[in-house]
Amino acid sequence: MTAFIAPVLFLTLCIVLFFAVRRRKRYVYAVPENVSQLLSDHVAYYRQLVPEQKAAFEKRIKEFLSYIRIHGVNTEVEDLDRVLVASSAVIPVFGFAEWRYYNLKDVLLYGDRFNTEDFSTTGDERHTLGMVGTGALQRMMILSKPALRQGFLNESRKDNTGIHEFVHLLDKADGATDGIPEALLHQQYTIPWIKYISEAIHHIKTGQSDIDVYGATSHAEFFAVAAEYFFNRPDLFKINHPQLFALMEKIFNQQPGSAFHKRHYNTPNGSG
Template sequence: MITKKRYLTSIINKYPMIITFIILIVIILLINKGKKEPAVKTTPLLLKPLLTEHIHYYNNLTEADKTIFEQRIQTFLDDVRIEGVGLELTDTDRIMVAASAVIPIFGFKDWTYRNITNVLLYPDTFNKDFEFEGNEGEGRSIMGMVGSGYMNGQMILSRAALTKGFSKNSGKENTGIHEFVHLLDKADGATDGIPEGFLGNEYVEPWVKMMHQEIFKINKGRSDIDIYAATNEAEFFAVVSEYFFSKPDQFQTKHPELYEMLSRVFGQDPSTK
């Protein structure tokens, strides 16, 4: 008669590898059972009230879209370093920079910027040598800049211009959105005012034609679009994008064809929000 003890011993001797494997699995399961579930990343406590207070675009979203917007703001803040230069950075500064980034790409599901790692926030305007101190007459007129060369992957923004862009008196201008639209434009390899990655091939030629027609009107003083848009095609795209997101109803009324084209580019129709 074989006892239970002898029977188990014979099984272990006969199938040592299998028994060892089973024991390891049991040990792993017991260890994992004792572990706490990883904490779920939550939205920072002040994110929602800061967005509500400062970002008009956010307030016009549905509740479902607000949640998505908050998540994408947090993703940007996790991925991109924002630094203050000559100033003490605040949560409001961070929210405005992140909103500037998210607004233009909100119509693109899961799209993120791959051409930026840092945003440097200056107190005010600066010059081509990145100096923000000195006399006003020393060329300190730049409000924002996307870096190139050794500054590639970085952006510089004037806090004064950034804040004004999200104020009630912003008008048609938003420096933050302007600079992030340059990054979108640059995503296809060329900052040329033609967002080929976001515009179907059949619309590229009509878009270029619209740009040149409107630039001609701007130079003749027959357009309400800021004169800076006539600098070149890249600046035209960035300037009209500011207008599109800042005053969508007005832009649609005065420039219906441009509005329709930008709606295609950004996958958004902000006038209906």
């Protein structure tokens, strides 16, 4: 019992100290002046947009940074980090013009991987790259700064930690992180989506899929892992998983990598 209580007390103390410091120092919402250049240099998704859509994307980035606080933990938060966090948030919901993350207030950016026992960045059990907070950490997200940057640095990769965690947040918007994003998914696609997830997880477990094995952990992890692939490598994803690609086009209301990138549908009820 003592072994369980100690980490909980440590975490509680950290949270209390965090909010105490934050109350003493008013947070300044920082929107970089060179957003366009940072996006052009570091975000392939943005470069695929037509000029009108680029302007809309930049506006969404600035809106996100105007109401979400990003804090560095043992690391400095640079303009590039702010833009990459915001891009991770905007990319999955770019097909929904009115979406706002009402279930998020703060993003903690760690200087390295961390563990989920005491959120330490030292020691041998540092395996976590990102997480969406629950309980005492409600409305908070934690991301590894190196992992965040790596997700955008190497454009041949299928993984993206920032997008992964924001997709979990979207999934959570209906009250349950279960891989069924009811706030985004039209009712007629729910049953085909659940059926496809089960089949896809089976294919991962039997070595018949190039989707990361972590996607076989649960329906929620499959949704997040598949979304990383969908947005980072839409060209490859469409070839290897055409049926899944078509379903995810409907879920996210967009066609990444296409000349007709953004569709124009009404925002579904329950946004954010």
